[in-house]
Amino acid sequence: xxxxxxxxxxxxxxxFVGLLAPAVGFFLVQRQLSLVGDGIGHVAFAGVAAxxxxxxxxxxxxLVASIGGAGAIEWLRxxxxxxxxxxxxxxxxxxxxxxVVLISLAGALNVDLFGFLFGSILTTTRADLALVAVxxxxxxxxxxxxxxxxxxxxxxxxxxxxxxxxxxxxNTALAVLAATTVAVSMRIVGILLIxxxxxxxxxxxxxxxxxxxxxxxLGMAIGVGSVLGGLTLAYYVDLPPGGxxxxxxxxxxxxxxxxxxxxxx
Amino acid sequence: MSxxxxxxxxxxxxxxxxxxxxxxxxxxxxxxxxxxxxxxGGGKTTLMRVALGLEQPSTGEAxxxxxxxxxxxxxxxxxxxxxxSQLGVDAPATVREVVSAGRLAxxxxxxxLRRRDRSIVTEAIERVGLSxxxxxxxxTLSGGQQQRAFIAKALAAEPSLLVLDEPTTGVDVDxxxxxxxxxxxxxxxxxxxxxxxxxxxxxVERFVERLxxxxxxxxxxxxxxxxxxxxxxxxxxxx
Numbered sequence: 001x002x003x004x005x006x007x008x009x010x011x012x013x014x015x016f017v018g019l020l021a022p023a024v025g026f027f028l029v030q031r032q033l034s035l036v037g038d039g040i041g042h043v044a045f046a047g048v049a050a051x052x053x054x055x056x057x058x059x060x061x062x063l064v065a066s067i068g069g070a071g072a073i074e075w076l077r078x079x080x081x082x083x084x085x086x087x088x089x090x091x092x093x094x095x096x097x098x099x100v101v102l103i104s105l106a107g108a109l110n111v112d113l114f115g116f117l118f119g120s121i122l123t124t125t126r127a128d129l130a131l132v133a134v135x136x137x138x139x140x141x142x143x144x145x146x147x148x149x150x151x152x153x154x155x156x157x158x159x160x161x162x163x164x165x166x167x168x169x170x171n172t173a174l175a176v177l178a179a180t181t182v183a184v185s186m187r188i189v190g191i192l193l194i195x196x197x198x199x200x201x202x203x204x205x206x207x208x209x210x211x212x213x214x215x216x217x218l219g220m221a222i223g224v225g226s227v228l229g230g231l232t233l234a235y236y237v238d239l240p241p242g243g244x245x246x247x248x249x250x251x252x253x254x255x256x257x258x259x260x261x262x263x264x265x
Numbered sequence: 266m267s268x269x270x271x272x273x274x275x276x277x278x279x280x281x282x283x284x285x286x287x288x289x290x291x292x293x294x295x296x297x298x299x300x301x302x303x304x305x306g307g308g309k310t311t312l313m314r315v316a317l318g319l320e321q322p323s324t325g326e327a328x329x330x331x332x333x334x335x336x337x338x339x340x341x342x343x344x345x346x347x348x349x350s351q352l353g354v355d356a357p358a359t360v361r362e363v364v365s366a367g368r369l370a371x372x373x374x375x376x377x378l379r380r381r382d383r384s385i386v387t388e389a390i391e392r393v394g395l396s397x398x399x400x401x402x403x404x405t406l407s408g409g410q411q412q413r414a415f416i417a418k419a420l421a422a423e424p425s426l427l428v429l430d431e432p433t434t435g436v437d438v439d440x441x442x443x444x445x446x447x448x449x450x451x452x453x454x455x456x457x458x459x460x461x462x463x464x465x466x467x468x469v470e471r472f473v474e475r476l477x478x479x480x481x482x483x484x485x486x487x488x489x490x491x492x493x494x495x496x497x498x499x500x501x502x503x504x
Contacts, residue, residue: 031353145376146374148365148366148369148374148375148376148378149369151366152366152369154356155353155362155363156347156352156353156366158345158351159346159347159366159367159415159419160366160369160370161319162319162345162428163343163367163369163422164340164370165374166374206357209357210357210402211357211359211400212356213362214357215357
């Protein structure tokens with residue numbers, strides 16, 4: 001399998017995606033913002049469509065759109081004029097509607113949208129891998145640097161605000177990280193399934209982990225295992241990689257839940 | 266004695282709406298242990314938020330240690346226990362991870378905690394009597410123990426002012442008693458100013474020097490012993 005270049009590229013990108021998505025999702029899950037990745041994913045679709053319309057690389061335009069969408073969700077949420085789920089719904093539906101209109105304007109309804117929506121192992125190019133590697137390393141480095149601050153806000157946002165911690169800035173950093181993850185992952189997992197890879201490994205890990213740090217590290221391990229296992233299965237059984245990856249992550253949740261139940265007796 | 270909190274002719278309404286607080290004058294000296302009580306919706310949490318500089322008064326002013334509360338320069342010395350519903354009690358965190366979070370504003374945002382910060386965290390855990398559970402997941406502890414962990418988090422900042430918002434919600438009466446005794450001990454040992462904001466004040470009535478009742482403004486301010494009988498907290502065994 002690895003003698004084929006497209007599989008080597010997919011595995012290379014998958015390694016970063018498998019590590020980054022649960023690492024960012026960890027903070028979203030702790031803050032009960034599990035669906036934010038989904039909202040950003042829908043805006044990323046509008047970004048892909050804009051890329052076709054403007055003749056620009058779709059990953060780059062998706063990155064810009066995702067950051068805009070994540071910023072909009074965070075802005076609406078932090079102003080407290082709009083409830084969290086309403087902010088998400090607003091961005092969610094605007095994103096998907098803009099995507100449909102832009103892709104139609106670009107006359108690109110016949111392009112390989114299925115690959116962007118649900119992932120494909122054939123579409124990762126060398127340029128994609130380079131971009132995924134740069135953004136992936138930058139994202140993981142930012143998380144390592146800000147881990148303590150992001151974890152503290154997840155535990156007690158108001159307490160951090162009282163103590164003068166720049167909560168707004170850190171929330172924006174998390175929104176940008178989530179947007180970057182969506183753009184980085186869309187080739188492999190697909191726009192519509194990336195949120196699952198941000199959330200499922202984390203909730204699977206949280207069933208058996210005994211600390212925040214353990215949950216984060218185990219979630220990242222489950223993420224990498226799901227992506228690499230999913231790509232391998234997709235190759236040998238000819239399945240869509242995004243769906244296969246997410247089903248493996250979901251199966252891991254069932255396994256860790258059973259293990260947690262057995263431990264409690 | 267210097268003043269920790271000063272509210273002068275303060276009124277407040279959310280978003281330009283009707284006033285929640287009217288003509289409030291309040292001075293709390295450094296080192297006092299004060300209960301701020303009143304019915305739900307009476308404005309006590311709002312009063313606390315304005316006092317901490319989280320909301321801007323419509324008229325009048327709020328000062329913290331002599332500085333305008335909204336621009337207070339030593340925020341890292343404010344220890345705050347938010348309402349239980351705002352805390353991540355279901356996060357897969359250990360007690361030590363929770364308490365370490367309280368050292369964020371003092372120890373810096375980036376990278377791991379330094380050795381000195383870690384020893385202050387350990388000391389805060391000891392002070393609330395959770396040393397044996399320091400590396401145990403928070404969600405496996407009782408409600409009272411979880412509150413102790415969050416009090417230790419506030420203590421880890423080595424605060425000059427400790428504010429607790431409805432700390433006994435969801436905690437049984439015995440745990441409320443234990444929590445009140447703990448706060449009394451911390452107040453005496455550390456000399457920290459404590460503001461205990463709650464609609465139930467029965468648990469702390471024996472310990473506080475001063476009780477402030479809030480209902481749209483301040484309707485009583487004095488020793489709990491002077492409180493008219495009709496206003497005693499009916500929710501508690503000591504009422």
